[in-house]
Amino acid sequence: MAPRFSSFEDAVKVKPLAILVGQAPVRLWGIDGRERLRRVLGKLGVELHDEHATAPTGRDLLYLRADYLFDERVVAALLETPGVALRATADGPLVALHAPAAQAAPASAVLAGQTPADGYRIETPESLASAYQERLRKRSTPYVLPVTEAERPALEQRLFGTAYKGVTDFITKWWWPRPARQVTGVCARRGITPNQVTLTGLVLTVAAGFAFWGGWWLPGLVCAWLMTFLDTVDGKLARVTVKSSRFGDILDHGIDLIHPPFWYAAWALGAPEGSLPAQALIWVIVIGYVGGRLAEGAFQVLCAKFSLFVWRPFDSFNRLVTARRNPNLLMLTVCALLGAPALGLWLVAGWTVLSTVLLWARVGMALAERRRGALVSWLQQVGREIPADSLAVRWFAR
CATH class of the missing domain: 3.90.550 (Spore Coat Polysaccharide Biosynthesis Protein SpsA; Chain A)
Structure with missing residues (x-):
């Protein structure tokens, strides 16, 4: 029946x-x-x-x-x-x-x-189920797979891969996955929770800020890079062990959102006296950073619900290098190693301004196109308007 x-x-x-x-x-x-x-x-x-x-x-x-x-x-x-x-x-x-x-x-x-x-x-x-994952800014084929001991390594890799964002900065995308997978495995086996990893990252965030303020560039950079690495690990650990929580999500994203301008301000204050106009640069970077974040928010409020960085392939490529923490931290690191920490902050200020101007230009273009109809993420057009073998698909959608 x-x-x-x-x-x-x-x-x-x-x-x-x-x-x-x-x-x-x-x-x-x-x-x-x-x-x-x-x-x-x-x-x-x-x-x-x-x-x-x-x-x-x-x-x-x-x-x-x-x-x-x-x-x-x-x-x-x-x-x-x-x-x-x-x-x-x-x-x-x-x-x-x-x-x-x-x-x-x-x-x-x-x-x-x-x-x-x-x-x-x-x-x-x-x-x-849909292949498009808005939260992770990627496409991946939905699956149901048999679990056997022989397939355990491949299945764990599948879980880790599906937990990774498709559209992000080039350091998170290409530098961190291999070591992050190993550390995630250690944490999972030893019962270390995602929130514990996030709180460790918070301690490192504060330590890096104080080190920059004191002009201790290398110790500060070690703390900062460890923090950025753990910022990758905590989210992956939460997803592969299905242990995400409302508190952890707020804590993680809150730290990510707030700390970069404080690092740049501490760097300016720790630079040798007279080597740069500290107050002016701090304001330029803070205003540029806030302006960039507002541009992303304006896109989602006025143009479409998805992220600006998945509107067109160009925007996903732009996300690799836009003036976010990791690309900026790399500029500071190179300049500090060359003995020119002040130059690093000048580069961060200039790149932040250029990135923010570009983001607002994209918002303006999106508003103009929005008048002709609803916007659609390029990730939802793979195989139609976007060729399946294009570079954007190979980099961001697989």
């Missing part, structure tokens, strides 16, 4: 109960499949139900195989699509099912392959 599905609106009024099926002894980034799914479902506000207990009436049930690794986008999409039976691949086994509570027994048999999936809409991860 085919399941009787309610309307979509009725189905999503109350979130389904989740039932995990099977065992998953292989641990990825320190946690097994059941615990990973429990954390993912907890983030989505979904309650777990014992697979051996009687299913309550009036609630949809979401069955998930615990011996498979689910892309979080796929789980979120399943919650919103009652009546779907999910295959890992087009000709692969059923790995998930969103069914009404009244059909709990037959649904369980369907997932086990004992009963045909009549009446269910068959989907795959690619057909169910």
